[in-house]
Amino acid sequence: MLSFIAVAEQRSFTKAAAKLGTSQSTLSHTIKQLEGRLGLRLLTRTTRSVSPTDAGERLLKAFVPRLRELEGELEDLMSARDKPAGAVRITLSDHALATVVWPKVRPLLLDYPDIKLELNIDNGFRDIVEERFDAGVRLGESLDKDMIAVRIGPDWRLVAVGAPSYFMNHPVPEVPQDLVEHVCINTRQSRSGGLYAWEFEKAGRELRVRVDGQITLNSSIAQAEAAAAGYGIAYVPENLVERQIAEGELVQVLDDWCPMFTGYYLYYPSRRQNSAAFLLIMNALRFRAE
Numbered sequence: 001m002l003s004f005i006a007v008a009e010q011r012s013f014t015k016a017a018a019k020l021g022t023s024q025s026t027l028s029h030t031i032k033q034l035e036g037r038l039g040l041r042l043l044t045r046t047t048r049s050v051s052p053t054d055a056g057e058r059l060l061k062a063f064v065p066r067l068r069e070l071e072g073e074l075e076d077l078m079s080a081r082d083k084p085a086g087a088v089r090i091t092l093s094d095h096a097l098a099t100v101v102w103p104k105v106r107p108l109l110l111d112y113p114d115i116k117l118e119l120n121i122d123n124g125f126r127d128i129v130e131e132r133f134d135a136g137v138r139l140g141e142s143l144d145k146d147m148i149a150v151r152i153g154p155d156w157r158l159v160a161v162g163a164p165s166y167f168m169n170h171p172v173p174e175v176p177q178d179l180v181e182h183v184c185i186n187t188r189q190s191r192s193g194g195l196y197a198w199e200f201e202k203a204g205r206e207l208r209v210r211v212d213g214q215i216t217l218n219s220s221i222a223q224a225e226a227a228a229a230g231y232g233i234a235y236v237p238e239n240l241v242e243r244q245i246a247e248g249e250l251v252q253v254l255d256d257w258c259p260m261f262t263g264y265y266l267y268y269p270s271r272r273q274n275s276a277a278f279l280l281i282m283n284a285l286r287f288r289a290e
Helices: 002-010 014-022 024-038 054-082 094-111 177-183 220-228 238-248 275-287
Strands: 044-045 050-051 085-091 115-121 135-139 147-151 156-162 198-202 205-209 234-238 251-253 264-269
Touching: 002 014, 002 050, 002 054, 002 220, 002 275, 014 024, 044 220, 050 054, 054 115, 085 094, 085 275, 094 115, 094 135, 094 238, 094 275, 115 275, 156 220, 156 238, 156 264, 177 205, 220 234, 220 238, 234 238, 238 251, 264 275
Parallel strands: 085 115, 085 135
Antiparallel strands: 044 050, 135 264, 147 264, 156 234, 156 251, 198 205
């Protein structure tokens, strides 16, 4: 079809062959194949000129506008390959959003208004391929091996905290096992459906403690707020509650039992062509140790 359009528009096999970068004989053979397949004569050939038949004119009117529209769409797609624009979807936890992702991408979005970023908060594990996310954010120890992972944040730890008003009526726990006698704010795990057993470590000794309490929340931010309001002890990321600890709104306990966790990674499928918008966001999120 492209060969036919070129000959019909140029009214010459010689000019059309030069435009397409092929030989006259190859072009003539291509047109004969097309005419044979359609069972129609599309071009009238004389020793001096070439012109479309009535059938050829109808085909040109029907096909050329659609071809030009398609070429325009392809040009837009090719330009978008290098221009940061379009939608990027990422699934992540509320803690990752608040402490790592949003502070880094917020200024970027102001500079690139053509990027549409969707940040989907979910503390569980999502199938980013099946659910058509461009990427996910999870701790390094939780990543699947068939994913490409880019570190975007430092290591951090969970800390046990409670309000001063809570400890006025309850003794301060000395060891993790003491937590079974306390009112604690639980977390339900999305993948297993069970409650998270708090993980502790000291001098190479690891402990998991199953706690109980009145409230179960799957948001670290909400857990910290509940603890500050006196609803019990929460086990939350330290960088979420540093200010409240420093200002006395929360009391930290079991400090020497709280281990470090591998920091957050942006992960995405290894076999995919990433857009310019995604690459820009990934580079902005990349962790750079100070």
